[in-house]
Amino acid sequence: MAVARPTPADPTPGLAAAAGPGDQRAVPPELGPESLAVLSGPTFMYSDPAGDVPPGSIGGLVHLDTRLVSGWVLTVDGHRFPVLRSETLDHYSAQFMLTNPELPGLPPDSLTARRLRYVGDGFHERIEFVSFCTEPVRFEVRLAVAADFADLFEVKSGVRDRSADIVRGHGAGGAALSFRYERDGFTATTELRSSVPPDRIEGDDLVWQVELDPRADWKVDLVVPLAPGLGVVEPVRGDIAEVVHRRADDPLRRWTESRALLHSDNPVLERVARKTRYDLAALRLELEVKGQRVMLPGAGLPWFLTVFGRDTLITAYQTLVAGPGLAQGALLALARLQGTRCDDFTDEEPGRILHEVRSGELTRTGTKPYTPYYGTADATQLWLILLSEYWRWSGDDELVRRLREHALAALHWVDAYGDRDGDGYVEYATRSPEGLGNQCWRDSPDGVCFSDGRIPVLPIATSEIQGYTYDAKLRLAELADGPLADAPLAARLRADAVRLYERFNRDFWLDERGGFYAVGLDGDKTPIDSKTSNMGHLLWSGIVPPERAEAVVRQLMHEDMFTGWGIRTLSREDRPYNALGYHLGTVWPHDNSIAALGMARYGYRAEANRIALALLDVAEQFGYRLPEALSGYARDRTMFAVPYPTACSPQAWAAGAPLALIRAMLGLNPVDGRLELDPDVPPELGRVTAERVRAFGRRWDLEAVARTGYVRLAPD
Structure with a gap:
């Protein structure tokens, strides 16, 4: 039974309500660009x-x-x-x-x-x-x-x-x-x-x-x-x-010195990797889970130095190439805070992974729902994806078995609560008067819209969430065949994934404008026809049929989407496009790193490398650190990258993006207890080496140049 809570009295009479995480309203006077x-x-x-x-x-x-x-x-x-x-x-x-x-x-x-x-x-x-x-x-x-x-x-x-x-x-x-x-x-x-x-x-x-x-x-x-x-x-x-x-x-220095170390003939790549190590170290948070101290990444400075769902999980996925510690911490901490009941005020539901935790007065006194707040439709699937990826890199059967009930609860949330109307898709719609309207990564109020600017009716099923769901079910099936030893569950999950794959590619694909995937379906099951970077997430999840991959990559790399610095969140063709719109035309490094991994998955290595080199150029302009988001101006017009006005810096999934890009270039993947390398390193980067890469409880060294390379166990 849902717990309904009255809305507390407004603690700030005469003032606008405090902005939430996706709310990009004007802020009080800034401290200047050199703050x-x-x-x-x-x-x-x-x-x-x-x-x-x-x-x-x-x-x-x-x-x-x-x-x-x-x-x-x-x-x-x-x-x-x-x-x-x-x-x-x-x-x-x-x-x-x-x-x-x-x-x-x-x-x-x-x-x-x-x-x-x-x-x-x-x-x-x-x-x-x-x-x-x-x-x-x-x-x-x-x-x-x-x-x-x-x-x-x-x-x-x-x-x-x-x-x-x-x-x-x-x-x-x-x-x-x-x-x-x-x-x-x-x-x-x-x-x-x-x-x-x-x-x-x-x-x-x-x-x-x-x-x-x-x-x-x-x-x-x-x-x-x-x-x-x-x-x-x-x-x-x-x-x-x-x-x-x-x-x-x-x-902090002790922690960074134990991480993997990258070298390159290109000094920019080397400096960006070094900056990434220190930024991720700075954004660490510590929690105690059943007597064990764990570390996980907070989301970013200044607004998001706290435990998140989506941001923390994606960052932990990006950084697995540098070591399993943050991923393990994220899995344990978020499992500890997994939803157990229905609560309308916090959008909590059994099995749901949280969106955000806060500890300020507005939360502690019940005005804001962040105790935690659970209004995210993708963190639960991303938790399952990270559990699988952590296992692939570590072979840690014990942790997977320890988290078995949490994984099954997450699966139950996807099927029983995430799919709100039984149509096979995960949708979102807040029940909280203080909840987020958009519960995908495009969580600003206008982050999901039609190409003409209309705001869709709730509930909304966005495309990338279906991709995450597809990937999560296949990965959990792999775990069910392995450490969870549940063959019937594995068979059911694979059958679910096949049905979702077929249904998704029927309902979300639009033939107009050269063919592309709608960003979502609205509450009336009408395709939301804006052309967005979410298509890159679909490549990452593997839900795109091979025969459509070329069209998707072509859309993402067309000048309407690709600025020369990265892929825009929204096509320049669409009416709401704004180079300074939070999710309406900006370029997000983490979003691009996911697209690059997806392109590499489908064999589009040159396009993935083009994204990687563009973002390395951006990082060089900002002290070797990628900001949360860039303005969507075309490179040939501005000649230098323009940051989004209130971008977080450092920001966790932006800091993790270079590691994902490096992984895409190296074609580095864990396979059956060993690391495999399939490099396609662009000539601008020359030779790339990495030391102390941790996988399966051991350390590995690797080297790659162009399309050749090796990986081997490091000496003890």
């Missing part, structure tokens, strides 16, 4: 290039979906510092080099300020000043601090004023400042500790009067402790100088 973030697990500090967080911006210190610091502005004699240069040093640390403006008694550029910061067991910042004046100087240093305790959802749209419920303390319990918020059973605390007590506190500003002789320096260390919680990883610890100079023990 910097340091992050560790579910914690990040976002600031402008000076290291400041102006009140009212989207910046601040966010921990477990709650903004603990919303204002953090450093001034000298009431003026902000010009920036000399600022950079992240590691994902968790940054340095800001500043100078002074012209001030009475203080010539310009006579005072150097350096800010060092890192996120670990707390938020740490050191502020240093050095005087190059020829005479002693005296100046005022002020740090203006604010804590609004906004839920992360609110930061994206509009923040409720909580000031009446925030209790402030000055100098209490060893803290220079303390803020405590409590309402409706939700509490949050921010404490700021200072190594040098301020000369005075004005409001929530710490003020020091600093006197410096020529060449003398002054410094203060500031710490905001952080509470433990869901996803918090083993942090780096130590004196801030030791941390930023990489002399402290660093769990």
Whole structure:
């Protein structure tokens, strides 16, 4: 019986509802294109290039979906510092080099300020000043601090004023400042500790009067402790100088050094692979599952540093070539949180794999349904696909048998709940007043539409979800023949897959415009006739008949779809096309990596390589990191790649995309306890080698150039 919950009262009267994950409404003032973030697990500090967080911006210190610091502005004699240069040093640390403006008694550029910061067991910042004046100087240093305790959802749209419920303390319990918020059973605390007590506190500003002789320096260390919680990883610890100079023990560095290592004659590929390793390390989350600590990828900075279904599963699939740890963690963690009942508010159903988990106030007090929220129609199948792929790479029969009941529950969800009307297709339609309208990867409100821009009626069966379902059933049949030892189940699943294959290719194929697959069927079973990148997912799943593969590849690589940087999410022919539309013409690296794997599967290696080389060119332009999404402008028009305005960076499945592209180029696959190589490496990349590739509990080395190569066990 479904649990119906009343909609809680609006906590933000007079403001627009907080934006959900697929809602790309305007946000408060940005911090500028040179903004910097340091992050560790579910914690990040976002600031402008000076290291400041102006009140009212989207910046601040966010921990477990709650903004603990919303204002953090450093001034000298009431003026902000010009920036000399600022950079992240590691994902968790940054340095800001500043100078002074012209001030009475203080010539310009006579005072150097350096800010060092890192996120670990707390938020740490050191502020240093050095005087190059020829005479002693005296100046005022002020740090203006604010804590609004906004839920992360609110930061994206509009923040409720909580000031009446925030209790402030000055100098209490060893803290220079303390803020405590409590309402409706939700509490949050921010404490700021200072190594040098301020000369005075004005409001929530710490003020020091600093006197410096020529060449003398002054410094203060500031710490905001952080509470433990869901996803918090083993942090780096130590004196801030030791941390930023990489002399402290660093769990992140230890993790990356144990991963597979890639080399190439092409330095761009090598640098992109290195960046991928560090980005995936930075986005790790830790959970405990039945006493076992597991790691899995969070989705992305800044909005999605939490456990997801779809994003986490696809990232884990992409990264299996670098090791099984993230995939194993994703499988265990998501199985632990698998749905067990029907709940209209959270869209939970038995066997369903979640969409997203949150821990901020709006979730904890019942305004938002992310406890977890289960509104995704593809994560359950993707979990089954990952279980199969993990087994193919590891041969871990024990884990498959351990997850048997979860796999059967997932299958039951697909057949009994996913197929809402018994027509053999998995459809979606939210029951929650706070739920997502689109529950596929194109989850923005207009992400699935007709070619003329009309929004389809619910429930919707999108094409790629049927492909995932087809693949999941065939893979589960393989597991049923193997470690699950259930031959009748295997036979039933293969028969189901054959029927789905035939039905899908009858109902989703459209002969017009050169022939292509509709993006979906609406609630009236009308084909939704927009031409989208979802066709690449169909190649990946294997649901496309060989005789149609050429037409699908041709559509994807036509100039209406392929920009020169990658495949657009929507054809330029369709009326809703927008080069800056979230799912209406942008280019998503993860989407393209799936298409490349699909093209390689069907033997279209040149086209897969064209996608790979295009995305390597993109990565080179963005510090060897692929952003979440690119604008869909044609390459021959703009000449450089244009990012989507609010793209996450780093973002997990964008970080994992290069590994999937490399796998497609190498033709690297696990087969019966060994790794097989079928390379087609483009000449631009020359020789590609990889060391410490882990499969079947052993390490492997491989090398490929053009269409030749080898793979062999690495020496112990």
